[in-house]
Amino acid sequence: MSELTLQDVRKSYGEAKVIHGIDLQIQNGEFCVFVGPSGCGKSTLLRMIAGLESITGGDVVIGGEQVNDIAPADRGIAMVFQSYALYPHKDVYGNMAFALRHAGEDKAVIDERVRKAADILGLEALLKRRPKELSGGQRQRVAIGRAIVRDPEIFLFDEPLSNLDAALRVQMRVELLRLHQRLKTTMIYVTHDQVEAMTLADRIVVLRDGRIEQVGTPLELYHHPENRFVAGFIGSPKMNFLSAERSGDGTTVTTHGSAPIEVPVQPRDTPGAVTLGIRPEHVGLVAPGAGDLDARILVAERLGGETFLHFDLGDDDAFIVKADGGATHESGETVGLTFPPDALHLFDAEGVSFAPRQRHALIG
């Protein structure tokens, strides 16, 4: 049993409230990712679960036991830190064995567990090295090994890949996934990188300013964001937002002088303006005059496999269209943009999205 339950968990430093009452349940064996912009409280929340930050209000429950006042070492957790936090004066073996030695574990047991972890992570040849003789990726593996050795019920990862270079990050991401498949232990992972969140998570928790914005599977968040923040945070490049006017029964909108567009969402009465959202990869390109809108290309960024076309439609952010790598469009050219209704999102003045009439086929 290693379910984790957070009940109305709060944190404040004096007057400053950092975490405003988080309710969350994480299932046994789940890979759960906390994601959000810096300063959203995701690391603080993780450190509260670990027991490294005191809890101002609410309960943290691990495996049915309230652990608010239990020391980190007795919570059945192991944590991997962003800076690896290896003990520089101990070799790899010493680093991995440290917690067990301290717990007074039998020498043979320690040796067996360390060697097993080293085997899982491919560290056998490095056991006698000091941390400073290791590369970044190897250090991170040792840090993970140190966590594995303790055989925890829950793994906590605090941005473990952000100190690695891009290529290594991709490689370690895959290794982490394989590790999770192999150990089937509950893992909680904090990152600000939505790509890491999308690729690793069974379930993503999007946080902003100490509040949960949405909890869901990666595809749920991608296809059915509950609000504008989640819509903009998940996906790269981020979703385009267009100011729009409602007409008719409330789900038909016009934007920037387009013909009325029927958005397949459930009608709802809200005051104020609405915003239309569409992801760069869903916008269609047609000849001028044939689409919903005509616009002039400001810049065409060619990445080889794909091309990003930037437009200025008069909204706060640039409007970006992700086109095929072989697209022949040039800067300065005017093209027609089409908005497939199924890919459209509608948000009210508060940023809350209108519920879709139909859930996406991939989501149960």
Added chain:
Amino acid sequence: MTETASSSRTHPRRARGLSTRVAVHGVLAGYTLIAIFPVLLVILNSFKNRRGIFTDPLGLPGEGTFSLEGYATVLTEGDFATYFSNSLIVTVSALFLILLLGAMAAHALAEYRFRFNTLLGIYLILGIMVPIRLGTVAILELMVDLNLVNTLLALILVYTAQGLPVAVFILTEFMRTLSRDIKDCARVDGLSEYRIFFEVVVPLIRPVLATVAVFSMIPIWNDLWFPLILASGDATKTVTLGVQQFIGQYTVNWSAVLAALSIAILPVLGLYALFSRQLIAGITSGAVKG
């Protein structure tokens, strides 16, 4: 020669490097000479007799001037073995206390959040600006009340107080740069706060501890003031005080004074050698990416 010429042709930078290196080493050699000269003079003259010292203070000990009478006096008259062990006991004990208490205070100031943290830090560091000798009279009264006059403990306590402010200051600044993650990691590993300090923090700050040790050691070893006031009894004399017996009102036994000073350099050198490897690491730490 040919090798240098050819390599300087192929690598013009290296030639400039050579002249720079000569200049740098020239400056360093000059500085070393100036720093070592007085020490050398003391050692040279300690091997001369009185006439030799006065007629030719800069000359090497030679025929007619070479003499070990200074060393003979030091080793036979007066109880220099006791003085040495007194000096060593006082210096090493005070150093140990300075490092232990200083590091613990610095750890607390750098690691824990509590009310008046900054205020307490300033209070502990304030001692840097107030010379401890200003409080001599009060210290003496205190030691009399505590019955500690003419004990080595009196000196150890005073030197610990004298060394702590700088130690706390340097160590706090350094400890603030230690990664928080590594201490948190130790917490998750189940170490108590004391064991985190001794098993994780202390190994990490060893170079800085050595630096603080060297800086604190010299003034304690060389001090004359407090031994004179607090522990001038024959059993508690330190080396610097013991040397004074050769400095009379009318005559000074220079051979003996210089011989005693020459011997007094040795223990400090020994301690320095002990710390120096760490010291160099301390001075250069942070200078290069680890």
